Every structure is written in structure tokens, then in C-alpha cells.
Amino acid sequence: KGQGGTLKSLTAREATALGRYQQWLTMPFDDWGFGQPFSPDCTRVLFAHRLYVLEGFSQDLPTGLERLEADVQAWRAAMGQAKSLPMKMLAATAVQDDASVASGLLNRTELDGPALARLSKMIRPLDQMELSIRWPMQSQFVLATKTVSAELKDDGHDRPWHASLAAAMRLPVQRRANAYAEYYEAANKAVAGGRYTNLPKVSNFVRTPP
Numbered sequence: 001k002g003q004g005g006t007l008k009s010l011t012a013r014e015a016t017a018l019g020r021y022q023q024w025l026t027m028p029f030d031d032w033g034f035g036q037p038f039s040p041d042c043t044r045v046l047f048a049h050r051l052y053v054l055e056g057f058s059q060d061l062p063t064g065l066e067r068l069e070a071d072v073q074a075w076r077a078a079m080g081q082a083k084s085l086p087m088k089m090l091a092a093t094a095v096q097d098d099a100s101v102a103s104g105l106l107n108r109t110e111l112d113g114p115a116l117a118r119l120s121k122m123i124r125p126l127d128q129m130e131l132s133i134r135w136p137m138q139s140q141f142v143l144a145t146k147t148v149s150a151e152l153k154d155d156g157h158d159r160p161w162h163a164s165l166a167a168a169m170r171l172p173v174q175r176r177a178n179a180y181a182e183y184y185e186a187a188n189k190a191v192a193g194g195r196y197t198n199l200p201k202v203s204n205f206v207r208t209p210p
Contacts, residue, residue: 033084
């Protein structure tokens with residue numbers, strides 16, 4: 001309210017980004033970031049997402065609700081199917097944004113029954129796939145194991161003597177990686193089974209000497 005001029009200016013300036021964002025909302029989601037070092041431009045994407053919802057409510061309540069509904073559906077789908085940590089956190093932030101808007105709308109007295117029903121669907125509790133970080137954890141693990149050997153062999157920068165000595169040794173990288181993988185698998189099974197107070201300990205799987 002009272003920011004119509006600013007919003008109109010932003011919308012005109014970001015017309016291309018808004019157009020691409022609206023196009024993305026209608027497309028099937030596929031996360032290509034598994035085990036890769038790159039990340040989406042989260043700041044840019046979140047700006048387009050917020051501007052898209054805000055512009056809808058600046059027109060009228062039905063348009064705002066329609067945009068919010070499309071937005072939260074797309075991001076919840078992305079949250080459930082994300083295979084990389086940056087994408088999971090980006091989707092979680094967008095969903096949190098939409099939930100905050102929906103929460104604010106529920107305090108408005110002019111909402112009718114159909115609008116309330118639409119909002120209630122948007123803010124239903126997250127399901128197991130949306131909450132799970134199994135794929136992002138595996139992605140980070142794959143990325144780390146792909147880079148560790150290269151880092152040990154990299155002599156392009158100065159190292160302390162003890163680091164150089166460790167790099168020259170034949171380290172059991174694969175055995176250690178397998179131990180961490182077993183720990184993550186056990187942790188995932190414990191969480192899936194609701195055993196939050198009895199999670200496995202890293203020390204039971206990865207025995208690191210002093």
C-alpha cells in the first residue's frame with residue numbers, strides 16, 4: 001500500500017525476469033545440480049519470485065491469490081524434488097515467503113469461504129519428500145569425495161610441512177568415504193523411523209585416530 005509508483009517502476013525494469021519466472025512456473029522441475037559445484041543465482045530468483053507475487057496483489061485480491069497459489073505449488077514441487085543443497089534451500093525460502101503471505105491474508109476479514117479454502121491448501125504441512133534432505137546430503141557427499149583426491153594432489157599453493165606430509169601419504173580415501181556413507185544412511189533411516197532422540201553417532205562409523 002502506498003508504493004504503487006515504486007512497484008510499477010520495478011515491474012517495468014524487471015519485465016524480462018518476470019516473464020522468464022512466469023514461464024518457469026509452468027514447466028516441469030528437474031534439478032541438474034546433483035554432485036555439481038554450481039548453484040542458481042538465489043538472490044535474483046528470490047527477487048523475481050517476490051515481485052511476481054507482490055505485483056499480483058497490487059492488482060486485486062483474486063489475482064494475488066491466483067499467483068500465490070501457482071507460486072507455492074511450483075516451489076513445493078521443487079522442494080520435494082530438489083537433489084542439491086542450494087536448490088533445496090532456495091525452494092524452502094520461497095515456500096517460507098509464500099507461507100508468510102498466506103498467514104497475513106488469513107487475518108483479513110474480507111476473505112470469503114472459497115478464498116479461505118484455497119489458502120488452507122497452500123499452507124498444509126510439508127510432506128516427507130519436502131522435508132527430506134537425503135538427496136542434498138548425498139549430493140554434498142559426492143561433491144566432497146570428487147574433490148578430496150584432487151586437493152591432496154594439488155601442490156599449487158604453499159602448505160605447512162605436516163599438510164605436505166599427509167598429502168604424500170597413501171590415505172584410505174575410499175574406505176573413509178564408505179564409512180561416512182554408512183553413517184548418513186543410518187541417520188536417514190533413523191529420521192525416517194521417527195527416532196530423533198536416538199540418532200547414530202559418527203564415532204560408531206568413522207573411527208579417526210588422534
